[in-house]
Amino acid sequence: MAAPMQSADGTALVAARRRIGYRAPVSATLDPRGTADLVLHSDHSAGARQRLAMRDARDGLALWRLGMTLGWFDIRLRYRGSVLGPFWLTLSTGVMIGALGVLYSQLFKMELHDYLPFLALSLVLWNVLGSVVTDACGSFQQAEGMIRSQRMPFTLYAIRVITRNLLVLAHNVPVILVVYAAFNVWPGLAAVAAVPGLLLWMVDGLAACLLLGAVCARFRDIPPIVGSVMQIAFFISPVIWKPELLKGPQAALLPLNPFYTLLEVVRAPLLGQAADAQVWLSALGYSVLLCGVSWALFARVRGRLAFWV
Amino acid sequence: MATIDVEGVDVSFPIYHGNSRSLKRTVFAAASKRLQQDGRHRIVVQALRDVSLHLRTGDRLGLIGGNGAGKTTLLRTLAGIYEPVVGSVHVHGNIGALLDPNLGMNPELTGRENIALRGLYSGLPRAAIRRLEDDVQEFAELAEFLDLPVRFYSSGMVIRLGFALATAIRPQVLLMDEWFLAGDAAFMERARGRLEDMVRGAEILVLSSHSVPVILDWSTRVIWLDQGRIMADGPPQEVMDRYHGVAAPEANPEISLVDQSTSA
Numbered sequence: 338m339a340a341p342m343q344s345a346d347g348t349a350l351v352a353a354r355r356r357i358g359y360r361a362p363v364s365a366t367l368d369p370r371g372t373a374d375l376v377l378h379s380d381h382s383a384g385a386r387q388r389l390a391m392r393d394a395r396d397g398l399a400l401w402r403l404g405m406t407l408g409w410f411d412i413r414l415r416y417r418g419s420v421l422g423p424f425w426l427t428l429s430t431g432v433m434i435g436a437l438g439v440l441y442s443q444l445f446k447m448e449l450h451d452y453l454p455f456l457a458l459s460l461v462l463w464n465v466l467g468s469v470v471t472d473a474c475g476s477f478q479q480a481e482g483m484i485r486s487q488r489m490p491f492t493l494y495a496i497r498v499i500t501r502n503l504l505v506l507a508h509n510v511p512v513i514l515v516v517y518a519a520f521n522v523w524p525g526l527a528a529v530a531a532v533p534g535l536l537l538w539m540v541d542g543l544a545a546c547l548l549l550g551a552v553c554a555r556f557r558d559i560p561p562i563v564g565s566v567m568q569i570a571f572f573i574s575p576v577i578w579k580p581e582l583l584k585g586p587q588a589a590l591l592p593l594n595p596f597y598t599l600l601e602v603v604r605a606p607l608l609g610q611a612a613d614a615q616v617w618l619s620a621l622g623y624s625v626l627l628c629g630v631s632w633a634l635f636a637r638v639r640g641r642l643a644f645w646v
Numbered sequence: 647m648a649t650i651d652v653e654g655v656d657v658s659f660p661i662y663h664g665n666s667r668s669l670k671r672t673v674f675a676a677a678s679k680r681l682q683q684d685g686r687h688r689i690v691v692q693a694l695r696d697v698s699l700h701l702r703t704g705d706r707l708g709l710i711g712g713n714g715a716g717k718t719t720l721l722r723t724l725a726g727i728y729e730p731v732v733g734s735v736h737v738h739g740n741i742g743a744l745l746d747p748n749l750g751m752n753p754e755l756t757g758r759e760n761i762a763l764r765g766l767y768s769g770l771p772r773a774a775i776r777r778l779e780d781d782v783q784e785f786a787e788l789a790e791f792l793d794l795p796v797r798f799y800s801s802g803m804v805i806r807l808g809f810a811l812a813t814a815i816r817p818q819v820l821l822m823d824e825w826f827l828a829g830d831a832a833f834m835e836r837a838r839g840r841l842e843d844m845v846r847g848a849e850i851l852v853l854s855s856h857s858v859p860v861i862l863d864w865s866t867r868v869i870w871l872d873q874g875r876i877m878a879d880g881p882p883q884e885v886m887d888r889y890h891g892v893a894a895p896e897a898n899p900e901i902s903l904v905d906q907s908t909s910a
Contacts, residue, residue, distance in 0.1 A: 374736070374737070374738050375726045375738075375741065376735075376736050376737075377726060377729050377730060377734060377735045377736075379656075379731060379732045379734060400769065402766060403766035403767060406762070406763065406766055410752070410755060410763070414754045414755065417795075483767075484727070485722070485745075485746065486727075486743065486746035487725065487743055487745075487767065488726035488727050488741070488743075489767070555662075640729040641729075643722075643727050643728055643729070644660060645662075
C-alpha cells in the first residue's frame, strides 16, 4: 500500500546494486500470515483474559505444523551425531525389558506369558506419562529465547512437548510388538479402544504443559517436587504390579488414583481387555479437573509469562 | 494501512531475585503475617512509564536513549511480547520484530533447518518456505554449509544467514534493534540494498539505536527515551540536538540545561 519512497538518485542506486551484484529477493512477495491486529489493553477483567487465552489456543493450534517440527527437531538434536539416532530409545527400552524378562524367569521362576507383555506395555506407557509431566515443567522456560524475540502463542510450546513425547512413544512401540510376538499374545480388535484413551492423554498433556509450564516458570522449586511426586506415583500405582493384586477395600480405592485410571484407559485395551466404566469415569473426571484448573490459571497468567521465563 | 497506537503504557518487570522467587518464601509469607509484608515488597523495575505514541503508514520512527532507557522494552511491547500493565497497545498490520541477533536460530540445527523453522514461525505455506530457502541461500552464499549445523559457521556466515533470513520476510510493521545495522563495512555495502528494500516495503519502521548517523539516516521522527519516559518527540535533528544537549552539555554550550527541563 505504501508507495515506496523514490529517492532522487534512484538510477544511481540501481547502478550501485548492479555493481555489487545485488538482486531483489525472489521472495519479495513472501507475506507473513495475513494482517493480524494486535490489541492489548490493560483490561484485566476475566472476560478480556479469556478472550486472549482463547486466541492463544486458536493461534497455537493453527501453528501445529511448527509445533510438531519443533518437537521433531528436539528428538533429532538429542541424538544428532549418534549412529542409531532416536532408535537408541528403542534399543534401551528393549534391553531393559529383555533384562527384566531374564531376571523374572530365571531368578523368580515366574510364568512370563502373562506378566512380561503386561510389564513391557506398562513401562513404555508410564514412561510417556512420566516424561510428559516432567517435560511439561520446562515447556516455557525451554523456549525462553523464542518467547522474548517474537510474539507467539504459548500453546505452541505445549504442542511441541506433546509431539516430542509421542515420538518417543512411537520409537518404543516396536519393543511391545516384539514382546507380543515372542509370547504370541495379541490384544486383537480390542486394541482399537486405546485410541480414545490416547486422545484423552493428548488433551491432558496439553493442559499439563500449560499448567506446569506456567507454574514452573514462576516458581523454580516446582520441577523437583513434580519429579518426586511422579516417582512416588510410579510405585503406588499398578505399573509394575497388576491391579488384581489389591483385594477388598483397597481395590475399591484404586480408581481414585488418577495415574492408574489414566494409564488403564490406554493399557487395558492394548492387553485385550476393556477398561471398565469406573476407570473411564475417574479418568474423565480427573481430566476435566486438570483442564479446568489449567485453563483458569493459564488465562490468568498468560500475559505475565514473558516476564517470568 | 498500518497503524500503531500506544496510549499511556506502563511496563514493569518484577524481579524475583534469589529467594523471593521460591515457593518456600511464598508459602512462608502466606503463613506468617510479618513475612507477608516482606513478600509483598517485590522489586519492580519500571521499564516504561506513561508512553504514548501514534504512528501511521509512512512513519519512520527512531528511538534514542542511553542503556536501559527502555528502547528494547518499547520495541518488545510494540511486538506484543510484553503486555502492558497499564494503558493500551494497538497495532494494525503484521509485525516483524528483529530484536534478537540470532532471531531464535538454533545453533545445533543446520542452516536449512533454521530457514524452514523461520518460515514456519512466520506462518508461511510450504511453497513459500521453499522460495525462502532459495532466496536465503542465494544471498547468504553458504553453499554446502547450509547443510551443516549453524555452530560450525564462521561468525560472518552466521550474520549473513541471520540477515538474509530476517530480510527475506516482509512485514508491514518493522521493529528493528540497532544490532541489525552493525555489520562490518564490506557486508553492509552488499546488505544495504536489501535492507533498504525491506525498510521501504515496510509501512511503519521503528528503529532503536545509539548511533546518531543511523537514526538520522533512517528516521523521519525521533523519540528520546530516558528511564522509560518519553523526553522528547519530534523531527530527528531537533530531538538529536536536545538529546546531545543533555548527554554532553559542554559540547553544546548554547543549549542550557534550564531550557531542557522547561521544554521537556
